[in-house]
Amino acid sequence: xxxxxxxxxxxxxxxxxxxxxxxxxxxxxxxxxxxxxxxxxxxxxxxxxxxxxxxxxxxxxxxxxxxxxxxxxxxxxxxxxxxxxxxxxxxxxxxxxxxxxxxxxxxxxxxxxxxxxxxxxxxxxxxxxxxxxxxxxxxxxxxxxxxxxxxxxxxxxxxxxxxxxxxxxxxxxxxxxxxxxxxxxxxxxxxxxxxxxxxxxxxxxxxxxxxxxxxxxxxxxxxxxxxxxxxxxxxxxxxxxxxxxxxxxxxxxxxxxxxxxxxxxxxxxxxxxxxxxxxxxxxxxxxxxxxxx
Amino acid sequence: xxxxxxxxxxxxxxxxxxxxxxxxxxxxxxxxxxxxxxxxxxxxxxxxxxxxxxxxxxxxxxxxxxxxxxxxxxxxxxxxxxxxxxxxxxxxxxxxxxxxxxxxxxxxxxxxxxxxxxxxxxxxxxxxxxxxxxxxxxxxxxxxxxxxxxxxxxxxxxxxxxxxxxxxxxxxxxxxxxxxxxxxxxxxxxxxxxxxxxxxxxxxxxxxxxxxxxxxxxxxxxxxxxxxxxxxxxxxxxxxxxxxxxxxxxxxxxxxxxxxxxxxxxxxxxxxxxxxxxxxxxxxxxxxxxxxxxxxxxxxxxxxxxxxxxxxxxxxx
Numbered sequence: 159x160x161x162x163x164x165x166x167x168x169x170x171x172x173x174x175x176x177x178x179x180x181x182x183x184x185x186x187x188x189x190x191x192x193x194x195x196x197x198x199x200x201x202x203x204x205x206x207x208x209x210x211x212x213x214x215x216x217x218x219x220x221x222x223x224x225x226x227x228x229x230x231x232x233x234x235x236x237x238x239x240x241x242x243x244x245x246x247x248x249x250x251x252x253x254x255x256x257x258x259x260x261x262x263x264x265x266x267x268x269x270x271x272x273x274x275x276x277x278x279x280x281x282x283x284x285x286x287x288x289x290x291x292x293x294x295x296x297x298x299x300x301x302x303x304x305x306x307x308x309x310x311x312x313x314x315x316x317x318x319x320x321x322x323x324x325x326x327x328x329x330x331x332x333x334x335x336x337x338x339x340x341x342x343x344x345x346x347x348x349x350x351x352x353x354x355x356x357x358x359x360x361x362x363x364x365x366x367x368x369x370x371x372x373x374x375x376x377x378x379x380x381x382x383x384x385x386x387x388x389x390x391x392x393x394x395x396x397x398x399x400x401x402x403x404x405x406x407x408x409x410x411x412x413x414x415x416x417x418x419x420x421x422x423x424x425x426x427x428x429x430x431x432x433x434x435x436x437x438x439x440x441x442x443x444x445x446x447x448x449x450x451x
Numbered sequence: 452x453x454x455x456x457x458x459x460x461x462x463x464x465x466x467x468x469x470x471x472x473x474x475x476x477x478x479x480x481x482x483x484x485x486x487x488x489x490x491x492x493x494x495x496x497x498x499x500x501x502x503x504x505x506x507x508x509x510x511x512x513x514x515x516x517x518x519x520x521x522x523x524x525x526x527x528x529x530x531x532x533x534x535x536x537x538x539x540x541x542x543x544x545x546x547x548x549x550x551x552x553x554x555x556x557x558x559x560x561x562x563x564x565x566x567x568x569x570x571x572x573x574x575x576x577x578x579x580x581x582x583x584x585x586x587x588x589x590x591x592x593x594x595x596x597x598x599x600x601x602x603x604x605x606x607x608x609x610x611x612x613x614x615x616x617x618x619x620x621x622x623x624x625x626x627x628x629x630x631x632x633x634x635x636x637x638x639x640x641x642x643x644x645x646x647x648x649x650x651x652x653x654x655x656x657x658x659x660x661x662x663x664x665x666x667x668x669x670x671x672x673x674x675x676x677x678x679x680x681x682x683x684x685x686x687x688x689x690x691x692x693x694x695x696x697x698x699x700x701x702x703x704x705x706x707x708x709x710x711x712x713x714x715x716x717x718x719x720x721x722x723x724x725x726x727x728x729x730x731x732x733x734x735x736x737x738x739x740x741x742x743x744x745x746x747x748x749x750x751x752x753x754x755x756x757x758x759x760x761x762x763x764x765x766x767x768x
Contacts, residue, residue: 177646178586183641184638188601189600189601191607195603268506269505271750273718273742283508356487387702412603425603
């Protein structure tokens with residue numbers, strides 16, 4: 159029996175070896191390299207001197223970076239809540255068995271499967287001040303045209319609206335699964351008590367999908383913190399840094415200025431934020447379920 | 452999956468008495484229910500218009516002439532659909548090459564990662580080896596690390612990859628894996644999520660399978676390839692389609708890893724239209740459609756697996 163277990167061990171190690179080789183080399187080692195680099199002034203050239211916490215101290219006085227953190231927080235806050243509300247409404251609306259509803263569902267998921275580059279291109283056209291469709295509609299309706307992505311106050315909301323459009327389908331899918339998990343008997347009991355569909359929506363559906371709401375909150379939050387593509391493609395962080403995000407700053411410092419050490423410090427801050435959200439999620443999840451994770 | 456099938460008979464059993472109950476309740480609730488029904492259909496209409504509109508505009512613009520696009524008036528339907536825009540867009544740049552690059556990278560990533568992930572998932576689910584708990588926790592931590600955090604060090608590592616692209620043993624002197632397929636492929640092979648997904652799937656198999664395979668003298672690896680792998684179609688389809696979409700749609704990594712035109716992927720190539728002095732919107736929209744077509748076809752054909760894949764991320768048990 160003993161040898162059997164040992165042979166199992168060896169076989170298991172051989173089977174997981176390829177994965178852990180890639181995993182160690184290209185996930186774990188980079189994190190360590192990142193951590194080490196964040197304490198240096200590495201610039202892809204010859205210099206790689208240790209400068210202690212100077213990169214981290216500089217982050218707190220770097221106006222561009224602080225602006226990017228603020229932008230990212232605004233982006234996350236104003237994306238997540240509308241996404242959850244609209245995604246929930248979409249899920250409740252298309253819940254049911256019908257050909258039309260199935261087609262509607264598929265349509266709502268299309269933006270989610272489309273690449274962020276493609277989505278950015280479509281919206282870039284629509285927001286375009288001279289030829290874009292939004293200004294044409296505004297003028298058609300008798301309003302003054304706007305400058306959209308070229309307006310300092312409007313650019314970030316423009317990106318947020320596009321983000322909501324892209325991800326409604328994702329939120330809807332998750333909520334649909336949640337709706338399918340609610341026992342039909344609860345609604346029938348509600349009917350016996352004379353409750354209307356609206357009342358049951360708020361008294362039965364909303365509370366019962368709350369663990370799912372929480373999951374969606376966390377995942378969409380984390381996704382928002384990774385925002386980069388649309389910023390790089392549509393606004394380049396402008397006008398006047400009004401749309402630059404944390405990842406965009408990392409990209410600019412690392413691949414525009416080759417300040418690898420400084421960019422690494424930013425990456426570590428981003429990692430801490432994302433780990434923070436994840437740990438908060440686990441802790442709250444524990445309390446919710448009353449058992450350890 | 453299990454939970455759903457348990458609940459199905461319950462629902463059927465209760466649907467009949469439910470109908471009788473509706474008759475007893477008052478007309479008021481019925482009227483409100485009618486309002487609810489109308490509201491949900493209005494919402495379906497609303498979302499269909501709002502979500503469909505940008506797609507409609509994309510198709511419409513791709514078929515317009517630049518004159519129509521420059522008109523101050525709203526043009527929803529082009530006077531004469533300009534299918535030639537698609538031909539021109541594909542000739543504007545080396546698109547055959549870009550599609551080959553994206554396809555090649557995506558297929559290799561999907562093939563290798565599916566095999567490695569399922570094999571690792573099998574080991575974690577079916578073999579009680581020493582240290583599996585610790586390794587699994589390590590894997591879960593890896594799942595939390597976003598690629599945006601590791602892109603800077605990964606780039607440095609790829610650039611100084613030993614003995615590649617003119618580098619010496621210490622990784623100095625050359626370009627390393629920059630502008631190579633290997634550089635585009637390697638970081639996407641190790642996905643913790645795939646292992647996690649496969650492990651969940653294999654956990655539900657009965658022990659008898661492993662036991663009888665063992666009695667027949669099958670090694671663990673053979674048990675995996677001969678018995679488990681052929682039964683893994685649902686999980687591999689879900690994971691494969693997620694991996695495919697993710698790799699095909701990837702922008703940031705090819706952006707920093709390639710700087711020659713011949714190594715560009717489709718997503719990076721799309722942004723070239725934007726960098727021109729005068730953006731040819733009709734060609735850009737045509738190229739956008741063509742580049743997304745692969746994903747759309749895949750999605751329409753394999754929607755079931757696609758949704759199962761997205762959902763599997765939300766069920767951590």
